[in-house]
Amino acid sequence: MKLFETHAHLDLPEFDADRERLINKCFDSGIEYIINIGFNKETSLNSLELAKKHLHIFATAGFHPHDATDFDAELIKRLAREKNVLAIGEIGLDYFRNLSPRNVQREVFRNQALLAVDYDKPIVVHNREAHQECYKILKEAEAKDVVFHCFSGDIIFAQQVLDEGWMISFTGNITYPNANLDDVIRMMPPEQFMIETDCPYLTPHPHRGKRNSPLYLHLVAEKIAEIRGITPLEVAETSFNNAHRFFRIPPDPVKPVSKKGGKSSKGKKSKKTTVKDKKKDK
Numbered sequence: 001m002k003l004f005e006t007h008a009h010l011d012l013p014e015f016d017a018d019r020e021r022l023i024n025k026c027f028d029s030g031i032e033y034i035i036n037i038g039f040n041k042e043t044s045l046n047s048l049e050l051a052k053k054h055l056h057i058f059a060t061a062g063f064h065p066h067d068a069t070d071f072d073a074e075l076i077k078r079l080a081r082e083k084n085v086l087a088i089g090e091i092g093l094d095y096f097r098n099l100s101p102r103n104v105q106r107e108v109f110r111n112q113a114l115l116a117v118d119y120d121k122p123i124v125v126h127n128r129e130a131h132q133e134c135y136k137i138l139k140e141a142e143a144k145d146v147v148f149h150c151f152s153g154d155i156i157f158a159q160q161v162l163d164e165g166w167m168i169s170f171t172g173n174i175t176y177p178n179a180n181l182d183d184v185i186r187m188m189p190p191e192q193f194m195i196e197t198d199c200p201y202l203t204p205h206p207h208r209g210k211r212n213s214p215l216y217l218h219l220v221a222e223k224i225a226e227i228r229g230i231t232p233l234e235v236a237e238t239s240f241n242n243a244h245r246f247f248r249i250p251p252d253p254v255k256p257v258s259k260k261g262g263k264s265s266k267g268k269k270s271k272k273t274t275v276k277d278k279k280k281d282k
């Protein structure tokens with residue numbers, strides 16, 4: 001099964017003992033891309049470092065509501081210009097834990113949403129018990145490419161988000177008995193969802209209690225498949241394509257080819273480019 005892990009925190013100390021081994025194992029077992037998510041200065045920088053080391057790991061940069069009081073706009077602007085930073089996030093509001101004052105959370109979220117729009121980057125949203133305020137800030141910022149990561153609303157809020165053309169994303173928490181997300185999973189259009197682990201957190205059943213990793217992502221696909229009455233393969237493929245489009249995954253750099261083939265294909269390519277460029281100019 002070909003999978004796209006859209007939300008991981010592999011830079012965290014939980015992975016210090018076996019990070020590279022685990023990453024290799026992921027890429028050997030069907031994971032094709034990983035988005036490593038920043039949530040403050042340190043993790044945004046570390047996510048970028050990880051992305052620079054691995055062709056198919058990309059980073060995001062952002063200040064989570066828990067870290068809102070440390071917000072550094074210049075850092076986000078600098079990171080937004082990096083080619084391996086594909087999105088701004090995770091940013092948003094957390095009115096459940098309230099680790100930062102709510103007015104600071106709102107201000108910092110608004111700032112980053114506007115920066116994301118300015119720099120033409122998708123937004124990865126963290127929202128806990130702040131549905132309407134998150135919605136309002138994103139609407140006011142005129143954000144177009146948005147994913148509500150670890151979606152936690154009801155079908156009414158899901159519909160509101162989907163009507164904007166935004167995405168919703170699911171973690172291992174959909175495998176928990178109290179998840180209450182079956183209705184949302186049934187009603188969402190196939191082109192508007194993604195899957196993620198949010199590792200090392202939110203380990204899916206039956207591994208709950210252990211450290212989470214992208215190796216458990218297939219369990220999220222399997223649960224969605226069970227609820228929608230389709231195959232896990234379909235879920236994996238659809239969410240893969242959605243994620244590839246949403247994060248605007250760049251093509252792999254072209255590998256050097258043998259001398260003979262390289263010359264002829266190079267010649268063809270440059271000819272084509274010239275024609276295209278001319279057309280553009282006119």
Ligand SMILES: [Zn+2]
Nearest residue numbers: 007037090198
């Ligand atoms: Zn996260």
